[in-house]
Amino acid sequence: MKQLIALAWKEWREVRWVLGFAVVIYVALPVIGGIESLRMSHRLVFEASPWIEYTGGVLATIVAVTSVCRDLKHPIAEFWQSRAVSSTLWLLIKYGVGLAILMIACIVPLLIEEWTADFRSNHAAAAIIEGFPLVWAVQYSLGFVCACVIRRPAPAIMLALALSLLVYCLPIILPPLHAFSFTEFFRGIERSVSGEGQQIPSRVGLTSTHRQPFIVAAAGITICSLVFSLMAVGREWKIESPQRLTVWSMGGVLLVLFGSASFRLAANLPILQSIDIAPSGDVLAIYSDGHRGVAVTDWGRDGPGRIPYVARPFTVVSNRLEFGEPLSNAKLWDGRFGDRVCAWLPGQPDLFFRLAVSWRTQEVSLIVFRLSGSDRGIYKTISLGNSYRGGADPNLIAVGERLYASWCEDVNRYTAVVIDPRDMTHLKEEPAPPYYGGIAYYAGSAGRADGTEYVWLPPVPVTSVSDLLEAATEHDGLAFEGNSMFEATRDSLNCFKLLRVIGKPSATQKKSTAANGPPDRRSDGFLAQLQPVGAYQPTLLERFLDPIPHQIRAINGLVYLSQRSETLGFPGVTVFDVTDPTSPRPIGHFAAPSDGPLAICPLPDGQVLVGGHKLYQLGAPPRHP
């Protein structure tokens, strides 16, 4: 017993610097921050959790490695061998004392934060106290085993950090290991802690079934590492030349992680053709029916001061795009509203339409461009009145062979105009159904009732349900095909079955109705009642990239989704197979350089046109049985 106490005292003397470190970094710095907040907001806020969350694991590794390497150095190792002390005993004491001091150093500041934070709703400290000790124990154990095998601090720390990286990242990358993900484990704890409010964190769900795999894995790694450490020291296993091993291990780990992540997100859509957009612009929008089309581009940063936009008409000949003469005009595009105010009709392929609104003069006009022939340029400007009052976005929607223009006239009123481009001299103006907001408003959810979703549809004066749904597909975030609707969010791709379209325009629509549950068909506008049938839940890796949906298009049982990663800033296109809407599957991916999200235009034969710095014609994605 005396020997045990002596060994514990020795370890305490050697590892107590960790407490000093904790006092400086985890207590003193948050106190300084707290004094700052006291001066700024007259409230003392002690926040140690960010420091501990980000440095606790590294500290665990350093503590383990330095404590082991000190005693396994050349003369001291021989000293220990000459003593009548079992190597297992002193290693176990070293392990236990080091881990205990580490936990005290990390948890006590968190307890102080939790104690002082009772008036706030932020329970980050509670979540960390519940979730992180397991991770620190794993990292401590990995550092311990690396130090026992390598016996030199710097290489051992690097190797231990590389192993920790694997433990942390592999479950994110490889779907079979998702259950062992610390990210998911910690997310669950955060949810439960915030949901339980002031409840004592230690009572919250450590035994929940979905957290058990990680707990078991962490315990397994810890115990195995400890056993291997004891065996390595007892049997004198050590690596003589650790530098190369360490460097190659670090490189190997990085490549394994990068390679696994890359092949999980690999692009598999073949490039059939890529067309340069001279001189350095981006494709802003693409319109095509599979035979003809037009791509609208800008001139990029290298262009002249006032950017003249360019419309590039093309025809699809023998499966390749052939471009005609480009039309350059500053009025082709409106950066505020983008493709919401632009339209192209397959029946009038030589024409391009843009709805122009002016804040200053309140004038609304439809600009018609002729894309080919000797009179290329602005063919006609049709004044639609002086009633633009700002508010919701103006919209120009192409359905069938007609155009529907709408803009906000007043807070509760907007105007919709139907335009038949076959007869430019005769514009049919429909009476304005007064709604709150513009058409864009109607693309949103209208609430839920009885397990079904209600979605606003554009209140355009169309004659059939299919035209109404086609109009709805003009909006970002929604796509219809047949009886299915697809909605892209940051968290998932949701599939719905269309049950019915109900309601008709009314003069009493209020926004509050939309937010509060089931709509009333007597007073609400066009609504689609939808049954949720399936959803694609992104993998952890995809969630890490945090894709923001930009455009969604559905055609022939495929959903094309243009996204931009919030985390990395890169745009990409993902193709989902939705032939079975109950289980949508990603089957294609493509990434290309662009200053903004990629513009997409799927063609009837499964090919897709994608616009970034270049215009890409991509082959159909592989369909799996």
Next chain:
Amino acid sequence: MRPLLWKEWHEQRWKLGFGCVVLCAFALIGLRTRIVSDESIIVGTCALGVLLLPILSAAGLFPAERGEGTLKTLLALPVTRSKLLAAKMILGTALCAGPLLAAAAVSVLVAGGREISDSAMFAIFWRAIASGVFLFVWMFALTVRSPSEGRGAALAVGILVCWLIVTSGLIRSTHIAGYGFPESHAPLPLWLACPFVFVFPPTQWATALGVIAQGAITVALCLVTLRAMTFTDPEAQP
């Protein structure tokens, strides 16, 4: 000179192999899988090389000799110190440039002209090589007195961090001053001393000025290194 080069080559060639494997694999995986644009992958490969290779090569030259106690023997050889310095500089430069050149070749073979032209790809790699080599010169000169490879690596990391902070400060100051990026405007004098001056595509005359300034700095740092190439026997001290 040849025996010196042979010695350095035999000691350092595994690092060259390591750098080539890691950078080529990174470029190959990224360009084959196309998770992001080709340019992003190439810039990522270059960033990895510029951040990793100078540290790896600088720490393995003089600090490693000191750590293993072989510097005394090396200095006792009947060769001038400038030749020793030249041999190590040549190997260090090769360690920085070789893997990036290999990655450039892989990139051009896999994705040349696909999204960006071959010449644009090579331009990115050349800029990375220039930055990596000049960063190596700083690290090589300032780690020459480090007593071990570990400390040399730590010092090299410190130098890298310092230059990164200076570079970010320069970028911020040029923005604040309204000069914009150095690509289209007159570079500040401190830009010319910064090893990362070539990372941002500068104008031709700025490139020429940068090369002259970096050349002068390299010569000065080599002189510093020559003066610091001494061995003090710890046991001989009172």
